[in-house]
Amino acid sequence: MFEILSLKNGIATVDGFFCDAINCGLRPDSEQGDLAFVRSDEVCNIAATYTTNRFCAAPIKHALKYGKSFEGNFVLINAKNANAMTGQKGIEDIEDILSHLPSDLNIVNPVMSSTGVIGYRLPKEKIIGGIEKLDFNAKNSDKAANAILTTDSFKKELCFRVKLENGDSFNIAAIAKGAGMINPAMATMLCFVTTDANVPKDDLQELLDGAVAESFNKISVDGDTSTNDTVLLMANGKSGVYDKEAFKVALQKILFELAMLILKDGEGSNKVVAFEVVGAKSDEEAQRAAVNLSNSLLVKTALFGQDPNWGRIASTIGASGIECDEEKLTIYYDDLVIYSSEFPELDSEREEKAYKIMQQESFKIKCDLGLGDGSYTAYGCDLSYEYVKINAEYRT
Amino acid sequence: MFEILSLKNGIATVDGFFCDAINCGLRPDSEQGDLAFVRSDEVCNIAATYTTNRFCAAPIKHALKYGKSFEGNFVLINAKNANAMTGQKGIEDIEDILSHLPSDLNIVNPVMSSTGVIGYRLPKEKIIGGIEKLDFNAKNSDKAANAILTTDSFKKELCFRVKLENGDSFNIAAIAKGAGMINPAMATMLCFVTTDANVPKDDLQELLDGAVAESFNKISVDGDTSTNDTVLLMANGKSGVYDKEAFKVALQKILFELAMLILKDGEGSNKVVAFEVVGAKSDEEAQRAAVNLSNSLLVKTALFGQDPNWGRIASTIGASGIECDEEKLTIYYDDLVIYSSEFPELDSEREEKAYKIMQQESFKIKCDLGLGDGSYTAYGCDLSYEYVKINAEYRT
Secondary structure, eight states: OEEEEEESOOGGGSTTEEEEEEOOSSSTTOSSOOEEEEEEEEEEEEEEEEOOOTTOOHHHHHHGGGOSSEEEEEEEEESSBOOOSOHHHHHHHHHHHHTTSOGGGOOOSOEEEEOSBSSOOOOHHHHHHHHTTOOTTOBOHHHHHHHTOSSOSSOEEEEEEEEETTSOEEEEEEEEEOSSSOOSSSOOSEEEEEEOSOOOHHHHHHHHHHHHHTTGGGEESSSOOOSOOEEEEEEOOTTOOOOHHHHHHHHHHHHHHHHHHHHHTSTTOOOEEEEEEEEESSHHHHHHHHHHHHHOHHHHHHHHTTOOOHHHHHHHHHHTTOOOOTTTOEEEETTEEEEETTSOSOOHHHHHHHHHHHTSSEEEEEEEOSSSSEEEEEEEEOOOHHHHHHHHSSOO | OEEEEEESOOGGGSTTEEEEEEOOSSSTTOSSOOEEEEEEEEEEEEEEEEOOOTTOOHHHHHHGGGOSEEEEEEEEEESSBOOOSOHHHHHHHHHHHHTTSOGGGOOOSOEEEEOSBSSOOOOHHHHHHHHTTOOTTOBOHHHHHHHTOSSOSSOEEEEEEEEETTSOEEEEEEEEEOSSSOOSSSOOSEEEEEEOSOOOHHHHHHHHHHHHHTTGGGEESSSOOOSOOEEEEEEOOTTOOOOHHHHHHHHHHHHHHHHHHHHHTSTTOOOEEEEEEEEESSHHHHHHHHHHHHHOHHHHHHHHTTOOOHHHHHHHHHHTTOOOOTTTOEEEETTEEEEETTSOSOOHHHHHHHHHHHTSSEEEEEEEOSSSSEEEEEEEEOOOHHHHHHHHSSOO
16 A cells, blocks of 8 residues: 655655756747756666657667666756757767766766757757756756747646655656657657656566556657657665555556646647547457547547537547447447437437537547457547647747 | 540530439538439449448448449439438438439439438438439539539539540549548548440459559548548440550549549648658558658648648658668658758758748659668648638538
8 A cells, every 4th residue: 555645846856866957049039948957866777768760869879779778867858959860970969968968977878868850960069068057966847847848838747755554655756748749659758757766677667668558658649759759767766665566556647647738738739538449359459449539630620629520439430440330339428428329310418418528628538339348548639720830830 | 545635524424424413401501502413324334432431321331232343323412411320220211212213214223422421310301302303314514513512612523535546435524522531541532433435344343443542542631531432433335435444544544633633622721742752661661651641740730831841751751660761761842852861951042942842732742761662652731720620610
C-alpha cells in the first residue's frame, strides 16, 4: 500500500536535481527561455524512449551512443531548432556544444534534446554563449518548464510524493512539452522525469517503456510523429527508497496526466475525447480502431462542430479494416447509447442528450463491437480552425 | 493507334443511354436535383468497384447480390442520405423502391447508389413519388451530373470519342461526385461511366480495376474512406467497336481526369499536389510514403500556408516506417532541389523559388530515396480553414 500526493513543486525540488533556463537568442524578442538544463549532482540511472521516426534527429542519434539505458547526470535542452536532417554535422555540433559545459560539475555522459524546425544547423555560437549564463546550481523548475515549450499555450509540470506504508517516501517530478505532431507511435514529445527513488537499472527501462505505452503512446493530436520525441527518466537514488509497484504506479500516473495535459493543449484543441473500443476480436484490432478514431479528420471536425454524427464513428471503424458487424455494434457517448442496430436512427431526445455530452471539455466515445474480448483506449482531440492557422503559419 | 477527342457532351450522348434528375424533396428549398437515374435501352455488361469499408452501405450490399460484374441496365441514384448502417431494412427499402420503376422499360437487374448522411432510413415515399416525375427517355446529362453532388462545388462530367486507325470509333463518358472522404483505399466516391464500346464481359472488370487503381485509388482529400464509394461502368456495345488498348487508355484517362477534378474540388482545397516517391526499396514502400505524405496534416497545412517547410516532408517519410536514409534522400519541389544532404539548409534564393512553386494551383513534390527502383505517385490537396468549416457543419 502507498499513497501518492500531488505537490505544487517542480522537477528540481527532487533531492539532488538542479535546473535553469535562459534566453540565448533562439527566441528573439522574448522573455521566455530557449535553453535549459536538468542535472543531478550524482550520477543517475537513466532510461529513455525515443521517436520511431526513421529520420530521428541528431540529439537522439548522439544520445543513443550510450544505449537507451545509461548512466549520466546532465541534459541540455533547446527550443526553436530540432537539429534534425542535419547529418553527421548535427551530431558534431552537439559534441562541440557539450564540450563547453563547466568542468567542475562532475558531468557524466551529457546529452542534448532539441525541439523546433527541421533542417537547420544549431546556432552553435548562441548556445555556447548561453551556457555561460546558466546557473548550474539553481532550482528554477518553472523557467525550465517554460523554456522547452514550442506551440504549447501553457507549461506542463507535475510533482508527486509517494509515501509507502512503512513511512518511507520518494519524489517523482516531470516537465513536458508537446502540442502538435502527437501520435501514438512512441513518446511523441519532450518529457524529462526526475526521481530520487532508488530504482535499479534493470527495472528503470522496463517501467518507463510500460508507462509510455499507457500514456504518450495512446494520445494523438494530428497523427504525425516527429523526429525528436524523447522521454528521459533520471533516477539518482538519493532517497534510498524503492518499491517497484509504487514506483510503477506513480510513473504511469505522472506520464498519463502529462499526456492528458498535452492533449488538452493540442494545437487549437477545445476538448479531449477518450475513444474506448471494446468487444473487438483482439486487443490489436481494438487498438487499430481506437487509434484510427483518434486520427480521423471527419471525426475530429465533427467533435469541433459538436455534431452528434455517429455515422462518422461507424464509418471510421469500418474503414480501419478490422472485423466488425453493424448488427452487433453499439456506440455510446458517455453512457448514452447513440447507435445500436435496434434503434439506429437518432431521435431528437437522444440527439439533444448527445449534443449536451459533446459540449463538455472531455467525454468518452465507447464502441462495443460485440465480437470478442479485445479492448483499447486511445485519446484524441478535436480539429479546429486554430489548428490549421497554427500549422499553416508555424515557420513564418 | 487511336485518337481521343474531348467532347463537351454528357453521359447520355453515348448511344443508347438515357438519364434525368429531379428534386423529390431530399434537398429542401433547392432547384438542384436529388434523385437521378442512368439507364441503357439494351442490357449492358456492367463492372463495378465498391468501398472497402467493412460497414458498406445498403445499396452496395444490394448490388453485390449480382456480383461485382453483372448484366443490367439501370441505376437509380439519390443524394443527401447514404442508406448506410441501416441493416436489412435498408436493403428492403431499396427493393421496395426499385419495384416501383416502370415495367415497360425492359429494366434488368436495377441497382441503387446513395450518398449523404449515415444512419437514417431512406425517405422511401419521397423517392417513390420522385420516380413518377423522372423522364426515362430524357438525355439530361447535366441534371444528373448536378443531382449526385454533395459538398462538391462544381459538377464533374467528361466525354471522350475514341477514333481508331481504321475509322471506327466509340464513345465513353462519365459523371462523378466526391469532395471529402476521399482516400486511396478504393473508388472513394460515386462515379458512373457509360460507353457504347463493345467490351467483352471478361475484360470489363479487369480494365475497371486497373483504371481505378491508377486514378481514384491514388487520391486523398482527408484519409477517410466512406461507406458508399462506387464506380459503375456500363457498356452496352452499341457501337460494335472494341479495341482493348484504346478502351483501356480512354477509361484510365477519363477516371484519372475525374480524380483530379475531385481533388481540385476537395473540401476547402486550394491546390492539387502530386507526391512522387522514387528510389524506394520497393513499390510498396514508395506507396506507403506517398500515401502518408498525401494524408499528413502537417504537410497539408504547410501546403495551405505555402510554407516551403520541407522538414515536414522528411519527417512524414521517416514516420512512415519505410527504409530511408537522410544522406541519400533528395526532395524536389517541381524541378527545384529543396533538400539534399549536400546542402540541407534552405538559402533565401531557393526559399524564394520554392515559395513561387508553391503558389501554383498544382505542383509536384518528388522524393528520391536513393535506395532502389520502387516508385509510386499519390495525389493530395491542402487543408484549409474551409475544410474544417465544411466538416464541422456538414450535418447541420
